[in-house]
Amino acid sequence: xxxxxxxxxxxxxxITEIHGEPGLLARFRLEIEAFDEAARDRLTEALDLAADLHxxxxxxxxxxxxxxxxxxxxxxxxxxxxxxxxxxxxxxxxAVEDHPAELAGLDTESAADATPAALDAxxxxxxxxxxxxxxxxxxxxxxxRRDRDEQYREHVAASLEREPWARVIKVSDFTDNxxxxxxxxxxKVTRAATKYRPLVPVFRDLVARPDxxxxxxxxxxxxxxxxxxxxxxxxxxxxxx
Numbered sequence: 001x002x003x004x005x006x007x008x009x010x011x012x013x014x015i016t017e018i019h020g021e022p023g024l025l026a027r028f029r030l031e032i033e034a035f036d037e038a039a040r041d042r043l044t045e046a047l048d049l050a051a052d053l054h055x056x057x058x059x060x061x062x063x064x065x066x067x068x069x070x071x072x073x074x075x076x077x078x079x080x081x082x083x084x085x086x087x088x089x090x091x092x093x094x095a096v097e098d099h100p101a102e103l104a105g106l107d108t109e110s111a112a113d114a115t116p117a118a119l120d121a122x123x124x125x126x127x128x129x130x131x132x133x134x135x136x137x138x139x140x141x142x143x144x145r146r147d148r149d150e151q152y153r154e155h156v157a158a159s160l161e162r163e164p165w166a167r168v169i170k171v172s173d174f175t176d177n178x179x180x181x182x183x184x185x186x187x188k189v190t191r192a193a194t195k196y197r198p199l200v201p202v203f204r205d206l207v208a209r210p211d212x213x214x215x216x217x218x219x220x221x222x223x224x225x226x227x228x229x230x231x232x233x234x235x236x237x238x239x240x241x
Contacts, residue, residue: 001019001022001023001026003019003023003026007019007023007026007027007030008027008030008031010027012024012027012070012073012074013070013180013183015027016062016066016070016183017183020062020066021062021063021065021066021069024065024066024069024070024073025069027069027073028047028069028072028073031072031073031076031077032044032076034076034082035082035084039084042084042088042126043072043084043087043088043091046087046088046091046092046126047069047072047091049091049092049095049125050065050068050091050092050095051065053095053098053099053102053103054068054094054095054098054099057098060184060185060186060188061185064094067176068090068091068092068093068094069091070176070180071090071091071093071169071172071173071176072087072090072091072172074172074175074176075087075090075168075169075172078218078221079168079172079214079218079222080214080215080218081168083165085126085127085129085130085133085165086133086165086168086169088126088130089130089133089134089137089165089166089169090169090172090173092122092126092130092134093133093134093137093138093169093170093173095118095122095134096115096118096119096122096134096135096138097138097139099118100114100115100117100118101114101118103118103121103122104117104118104120104121105121115138119131119134119135122134132163133163133165133166133169136159136160136162136163136166136170137159137166137169137170137173139152139155140155149194149195149198152195153198153199153202156170156199156202157202160206161206164209164211164212164213165213167206167207167212168212168213168214170203171203171206171207171222174196174199174203174229175222175225175229177192177196178192178196178199178200178226178229178232178233179225179228179229179232181193181196181229181232181233181236182232189236190236190237193232193233193236193237194237196229196233197230197233197237200226200229200230200233203222203226204223204226207219207222207223207226208223
């Protein structure tokens with residue numbers, strides 16, 4: 001498939017709409033050209049694993065891999081991240097949560113709680129730091145007696161308090177889900193806005209902290225994206241009666 005020479009400057013959701021998964025894969029490969037061969041090999045291995053684990057997963061109208069590619073591309077292009085562990089964890093940030101048994105090589109009957117084994121498998125393959133970062137952005141089992149969204153917000157605030165680099169991964173994920181909410185259709189639009197809107201001030205605080213390992217211009221970019229997410233949540237949820 002032929003892609004335009006300006007693919008490297010296109011907004012990611014525009015690539016998604018016009019070129020789909022092949023376009024995002026091409027953009028990812030353009031981004032990793034800035035890394036040395038060993039890093040490119042490691043990033044490609046993580047991408048291949050993510051593609052395999054999420055091969056049957058969908059996000060409304062698109063393959064789930066598109067979301068993971070956008071998270072990783074955003075880390076490299078917009079956040080200027082060159083830490084390969086962080087980008088690998090970005091590609092695999094949903095692997096343990098969504099496919100723990102498959103990642104750990106367990107059959108479904110023995111996978112009642114495959115999360116520890118999945119994290120061990122991730123550690124064996126990509127290192128303990130990658131596994132720790134993925135663990136920080138992996139949702140725990142929720143108490144069915146309590147509000148699920150409230151527990152999600154509590155988990156995000158607590159886990160990201162301890163892991164500054166996990167904040168960076170999670171804010172890329174949040175940007176794709178929050179700012180990108182207008183690219184969603186059906187009941188998921190209101191559901192996503194309701195879930196994510198209360199997290200905007202949480203992320204504002206976390207991004208602005210001195211120990212969040214991003215440059216001042218990148219932090220300003222993210223804060224502007226959070227403003228845009230809030231505008232979109234307001235447009236969805238604050239309709240006049």
